[in-house]
Amino acid sequence: MATLLSAAHPQALWRDYLELTKPKVVVLMLITSLVGMYLATRAGVPWTVLIFGNLGIACCAGAAAAVNHVVDRRIDAQMARTHKRPLAEGRVSPLAALTFAMLLAVVGLALLLTFTNPLTAWLTLASLLGYAVLYTGFLKRATPQNIVIGGLAGAAPPLLGWVAVTGHVSAEPLLLVLIIFAWTPPHFWALAIHRKAEYAKVNIPMLPVTHGEHYTKVHILLYTCILLAVSLMPYVIHMSGLLYLVCALGLGARFLRWAWVLYRDSQPHAAINTFKYSIWYLFLLFIALLLDHYLPFNFMT
Template sequence: MTTLTRAHHNQALWRDYLELTKPKVVVLMLITSLVGMFLATRAGVPWAVLVFGNLGIACCAGGAAVVNHVVDRRIDALMARTHKRPIAVGRVSPRAALIFALILALSGQALLLAFTNQLTAWLTLASLLGYAVIYTGFLKRATPQNIVIGGLAGAAPPLLGWVAVTGHVSAEPLLLMLIIFAWTPPHFWALAIHRKEEYAKADIPMLPVTHGEHYTKVHIVFYTLILLAVSLLPYVIQMSGPLYLLCALGLGARFLQWTWVLYRGARPHAAMNTFKYSIYYLFLLFIALLVDHYLLLTL
């Protein structure tokens, strides 16, 4: 490879900076944030809050993701799933990435302060620091329960969306947050089983590495049962109606079926299939909440 070609290959493009923000993860977070906003009111969400509030949340989430790339760059270089990430291969320098993360975080905070309220801005900042500093910088390398404890930061978007509209915290958004908190362990541990050897190579104490696959599978089933129970609570507290209840039962039963298949080792690639289904599960569950909300308003 010539020097000119190598320089072109290593040059950062806008796609590299976009990749640093983990856009697919941010989109899923924004869906839960949007649902939180719409569930918070019987009237329409003000357009400025809807647009700029979610943009602010997205910027802060993206900034936290960039920090994750910087901190994990040596780990990323060792893992097949992540070894082509922009910082790991040298297309983006850690310094440039941190400047980018700071710009995103400050822009996000400015948008939230200007178009929502101070409580939303503070809660978003706490979520950013929880993921970028506490989880990425400490918990991920410190304990096999890293994803359980660190899951609080990733569970915040529906609470942020709700507070952006109402200006206060109440039981309903905390329940939405609890659903994502219970969803995170079976979602991520399924991926961790699939990538067990890579985490071991990178010396990351994920549960399958420290306690074995059987132990992890038992806990995946256990947390999925908790998730199924928690997902029914919006109906119990009359936050949602029968449509959501049926969707939560159906989606939860299917999730439990996949975790049981994973536990029994009955199918190849069950871990990755469980991981993929978990993403569809969360997306469809929150869409069901939203559809049910507006159905109730029309009755």
């Protein structure tokens, strides 16, 4: 195994393999997974589930990301945002990356089966395959709705965290999935507008390429309205209280403002700024859910 991982290129370093896992994306996924775990209980999450459950989810997410690097290596080499990735520059070979991905997937599933429960492991495997095979291997190149359809795989972490603690699926974690599912299109389409020329160059049918920027901006605005409505549902079903409601309204209103700025093209660099804000939005929204759940006082009506 070590020979396969080192045979790719004499300059391949551990940082190259870490980059294959898309660590920044995995960290955001783990935050939502952690929130899912802690929202599932008030009694505290067992340390074995907390550590090894999240490690297993992270390994599987990293495996899916590594497969994405392999499949996209040729288009990555032609895009400014990705041309320095390990496979695009030849620092890691496709065989080594796939071997690394397989190793991560096996370790991740083993950890989940050992320290959480089978349902968590199988849901994580389904998410891995959804991203690595369905989205990366097919949807990304097949339809401008790739992000909408494939976004379900990336929305799974809070459900995985919840199920790791409880052992079953319920309405609350599915609502968390729905929030991320609604968040994904405006988040990624904003980046797609910013990188429109690069996606067109490599023939990836992102919405701004196939339908134009105005059409995409309209849909970003519509999906942001949907996201705002969906984000209020935890309060509606008494999953959270007034603290979360105030935060969701404030964060959602600012997201809607950025979507409007992008639609009106009233500020320079609106697309990339909308994309950057969307990351903070999701992070802060889930932190608000967690704070609302554990504060000693309850504003819920």
